[in-house]
Amino acid sequence: xxxxxxxxxxxxxxxxxxxxxxxxxxxxxxxxxxxxxxxxxxxxxxxxxxxxxxxxxxxxxxxxxxxxxxxxxxxxxxxx
Amino acid sequence: xxxxxxxxxxxxxxxxxxxxxxxxxxxxxxxxxxxxxxxxxxxxxxxxxxxxxxxxxxxxxxxxxxxxxxxxxxxxxxxxxxxxxxxxxxxxxxxxxxxxxxxxxxxxxxxxxxxxxxxxxxxxxxxxxxxxxxxxxxxxxxxxxxxxxxxxxxxxxxxxxxxxxxxxxxxxxxxxxxxxxxxxxxxxxxxxxxxxxxxxxxxxxxxxxxxxxxxxxxxxxxxxxxxxxxxxxxxxxxxxxxxxxxxxxxxxxxxxxxxxxxxxxxxxxxxxxxxxxxxxxxxxxxxxxxxxxxxxxxxxxxxxxxxxxxxxxxxxxxxxxxxxxxxxxxxxxxxxxxxxxxxxxxxxxxxxxxxxxxxxx
Numbered sequence: 001x002x003x004x005x006x007x008x009x010x011x012x013x014x015x016x017x018x019x020x021x022x023x024x025x026x027x028x029x030x031x032x033x034x035x036x037x038x039x040x041x042x043x044x045x046x047x048x049x050x051x052x053x054x055x056x057x058x059x060x061x062x063x064x065x066x067x068x069x070x071x072x073x074x075x076x077x078x079x080x
Numbered sequence: 081x082x083x084x085x086x087x088x089x090x091x092x093x094x095x096x097x098x099x100x101x102x103x104x105x106x107x108x109x110x111x112x113x114x115x116x117x118x119x120x121x122x123x124x125x126x127x128x129x130x131x132x133x134x135x136x137x138x139x140x141x142x143x144x145x146x147x148x149x150x151x152x153x154x155x156x157x158x159x160x161x162x163x164x165x166x167x168x169x170x171x172x173x174x175x176x177x178x179x180x181x182x183x184x185x186x187x188x189x190x191x192x193x194x195x196x197x198x199x200x201x202x203x204x205x206x207x208x209x210x211x212x213x214x215x216x217x218x219x220x221x222x223x224x225x226x227x228x229x230x231x232x233x234x235x236x237x238x239x240x241x242x243x244x245x246x247x248x249x250x251x252x253x254x255x256x257x258x259x260x261x262x263x264x265x266x267x268x269x270x271x272x273x274x275x276x277x278x279x280x281x282x283x284x285x286x287x288x289x290x291x292x293x294x295x296x297x298x299x300x301x302x303x304x305x306x307x308x309x310x311x312x313x314x315x316x317x318x319x320x321x322x323x324x325x326x327x328x329x330x331x332x333x334x335x336x337x338x339x340x341x342x343x344x345x346x347x348x349x350x351x352x353x354x355x356x357x358x359x360x361x362x363x364x365x366x367x368x369x370x371x372x373x374x375x376x377x378x379x380x381x382x383x384x385x386x387x388x389x390x391x392x393x394x395x396x397x398x399x400x401x402x403x404x405x406x407x408x409x410x411x412x413x414x415x416x417x418x419x420x421x422x423x424x425x426x427x428x429x430x431x432x433x434x435x436x437x438x439x440x441x
Contacts, residue, residue, distance in 0.1 A: 007416050009099065010101065010387055011387050011410055013411075
């Protein structure tokens with residue numbers, strides 16, 4: 001993770017990960033953990049399924065980063 | 081085993097402290113640096129000039145945000161306002177009221193160095209005003225025909241005298257100085273200082289070093305007029321103190337940050353620019369980034385500006401349809417959202433938040 005200093009503490013911005021074709025599965029784990037405040041394993045079925053869907057998107061020519069809202073359904077119903 | 085193959089990691093904690101911004105790592109700051117360095121703001125002047133038209137309410141919102149950012153740190157000490165439109169004049173007056181009640185940023189005015197313009201500010205109550213005094217022959221020999229340099233100096237000096245008579249401190253904006261003949265610059269500075277010598281010290285003139293087209297270079301061996309070290313040294317040699325000088329650069333050739341740090345290093349105590357770098361063409365000196373590095377040099381040990389406040393300024397610009405670039409340092413959309421270089425180790429071992437610069441797998 002690139003962070004030159006305590007960004008949340010000093011700038012007041014969260015550290016985020018941009019999900020692109022090169023992010024890898026670790027990026028997805030980070031986003032899921034940050035969004036859901038729950039631990040996820042790299043090999044968890046939800047992570048694997050979401051990652052497969054992401055890769056398919058990029059294989060089909062997508063050029064923009066993937067937003068959390070597009071993949072949150074892989075992680076079960078959202079509590080409102 | 082080679083000596084560099086050590087058993088434990090070296091994170092250079094002195095330069096990358098867990099809390100706080102990255103440090104230069106000096107044991108002490110070199111002597112050429114001024115004792116104090118601060119900034120002054122021009123969003124309300126050069127920001128607007130650069131295509132950020134503001135109504136009175138927006139001007140004051142920005143003024144208030146800048147005051148909250150600077151707080152008691154003394155990081156931003158002045159902001160300059162236009163006085164030509166009612167909206168700007170109203171914003172200036174309201175900022176004056178706020179400053180009288182304790183807001184940390186002193187509002188000043190900005191006019192052209194002409195008698196006609198000085199008349200506009202005589203009774204506004206500003207303690208200081210910027211006076212646009214173009215100094216390169218690219219300007220002087222085209223704006224003042226016939227007469228050139230001598231006519232320009234005469235007109236500027238009339239405005240300086242009138243400003244001093246009104247009890248206002250003149251701040252001469254030496255426009256396009258990075259394309260100007262230093263002999264004429266020196267001559268003009270001396271004339272201004274002589275003219276002001278009969279007035280109280282509180283009206284001692286300041287001189288703004290305007291790299292109007294972003295042509296300055298930061299290196300010591302670059303000749304005048306482009307080399308900032310030689311330029312600052314030449315101005316200091318006329319008897320000007322670090323606090324008599326302000327550097328006002330533009331970013332046309334991408335060296336704005338380096339030029340600001342070079343100006344400070346060689347004895348200029350004040351950087352003029354805008355928070356988030358708004359301004360004409362490629363923008364003014366991004367003050368938050370300059371302050372970031374000044375903090376790294378060891379300035380503002382007693383109290384820093386609150387960098388969190390500028391998220392609100394970035395949001396305001398986005399709402400106005402004038403967003404900062406996605407890739408803008410510190411505050412851009414992507415500034416803290418890497419797509420690569422993310423390691424499972426970090427997310428697992430440090431709760432997904434590391435304070436150290438890590439490297440990709």
